[in-house]
Amino acid sequence: MFKRILIANRGEIAVRIIRACREMGIRTVAVYSQADRNAVHVGLADEAVCIGKAEASDSYLNMERIISAAIAVGAEAIHPGFGFLSENAEFVQMCEQHHITFIGPSSELISRMGNKSEAKKTMRQAGVPVVPGTEEPVYNLEEAKREAERIGYPVMIKASSGGGGKGMRIARSREEFAVSFQAAQQESIRAFADDSMYLERYVQNPRHVEVQIMADKYGQVIQLGERDCSIQRRHQKMIEESPSPALTDEIRKKIRSTAVQAAKAVNYESAGTIEFLLDDSGEFFFMEMNTRIQVEHPVSELISGVDLIREQILVAAGEALSVAQEDILFRGHAIECRINAEDPIRGFLPCPGTITHLHLPGGNGVRIDTASYEGYQIPPNYDSMLVKVITYDRDRKTAIRKMIRALDEMEIEGVETNLEFQYDILHQKDFQEGNFTTDFISIHYEL
Incomplete structure (x- = not known):
């Protein structure tokens, strides 16, 4: 097992990875830009290295500086999180050349599946339905x-x-x-x-349904259920949930097994997501494969009981998956709301600034993933996501009620956020009844 892992990311995903490493007894190294010198992930890690100025191109996207930092501190592995360099084949090649383990798939596989034309061709040959x-x-x-x-x-x-x-x-x-x-x-x-x-x-009025898979070096592939990510603005997800309210038991079984088939077809390794478009007849089509951990991975963890970051690290270290498919008992329903520093009225314009007051919800069945705090200065250089609120309960109806309660309890002052907008979506009759597609926001709101 690794003794020291460098985390090539920031924000709540860096915090999430640090926590998993601590539970596994692994030392962590944070990298940070000058804008993030007071960030939570910097303080939580065992070591921290400044890698450049605020602009991502000078820091979190600067491959040479990240590799140099890993070599300097003696990190055996790098976890990329999501975004930034997580699906950059050139960066993975650099890790391989310097004998640093990249916690994710190989550079060849990332390159192959990252090109959407090539990915669709591969899936077509594997018998996976493609648009x-x-x-x-x-x-x-x-x-x-x-x-x-x-x-x-x-x-x-x-x-x-x-x-x-x-x-x-x-x-x-x-x-x-x-x-x-x-x-x-x-x-x-x-x-x-x-x-x-x-x-x-163009599949009109589709649902966006993705299946979480996990695979090791020994050909074992498991699925951890599907997520419905249809509530989107500008093709970017806002609310995700698992399981999908749109699927019958028959379609659910088929889409999950198809995702495993797709992963096996490319000899996949690590955490990944097979994304599908689902039409109103129940037919689904492969859209793309994400060769990394996803923002919305917590909902899959809650319904399956599997720690995806831990499994990623185990697999990267050469170990077999710690769970088999038959060990996973899917239970309950989980929903995630992304709370962003943005103004829905002004076209979801990012709103950097200082958080002057912050109260986060809690209680049974409420999970908060964040790197925000009162007094935190939100940089204008990165993604605007502040907090992920995830609720879990025995069924969808009670999970929605719990999310409404959590958002009602939440307070963020000093910057504009989409908190009230999310709260309003949860009260929409069509959302509560599971009657929505990727066009939900454009149909229900004049923005």
Whole structure:
């Protein structure tokens, strides 16, 4: 087992990893930017190394400085968390070259599954249902127009290296296709330095359902249930829950087994997520694979009883999974709300500033994942998420009631947040009845 792990991340996920390491008796090393010198993860870790200025490109995305920090402190492994370098194949290659264990899959697998065109091709060959679309990347408008006509409108335009809603547009007709394609491609070039795009049939009014999987070096793959992540704004998740209220027992069994099939097809290792689009007929299609831990992993931990970060570390150290599929008893219902420093009325504009007052909820069945505190200065350089509130109870109805109580109890002053907006969503009849798709916010709110 590792003696020392460097955490190449910040915020609540860095805190989450430090806690898991402490429980396993592993020393931790935090890296931080100048803007994060007073951050919670810096104080919690056994050691801390400043790696640069506030801009992510000078710190959390600076591969050379992170590798140098790991070598300097003698860390045998690096945990990337999510975002930043968590799915960067070049960074994983650097870890491999310096004999530092990357807590995640190999650079080859990240590269293979990170390119959405290649990932879909791989899944198609493995017999996993895939949304009809281009089988190879497209690079220019004329080629894209021909493919769009073949697929049929409406079409979804996506960056091959995309994520977080970047490089994504919907073209509902050939008249608007050119503008949409060029805008998505330019956004992809700016965000990912990649002009390769792909097109697929736009599944109208879908649910976003993903399955959490965990795999070791010995071919063992388990699934830890599905999550419904359909409540989104601008293709970014706001509320996640497990199990999905949209699935029948038959579809649930099928989508979970398909996720295991997909992971085995690529000889996957570590924690990962197979993401699907579910249409109103109950048919589902592979969308993408996330080769890392997800923001919403706590809901899967609560219904399965498995510590995903602990399993990640065990697998990276060469150990077998500590649980088999038959050991997992799925129980209850879990919901997560992401509380962000943003203003929903102004298009979810990020709102950095200082938290002047903070009261966090608690009680039975309430989990809080955060790195925020009273007096915390929220930097403008990073993601705006402040707190993840997760509630767990015997069924969906009681888990929602518990979340309403928790958000009602929560107080954040000094910055604008989406707290009241989340609270309002929970009271919507359609949400409470499980009657929603990825268009929920645009249907129910004029923003």
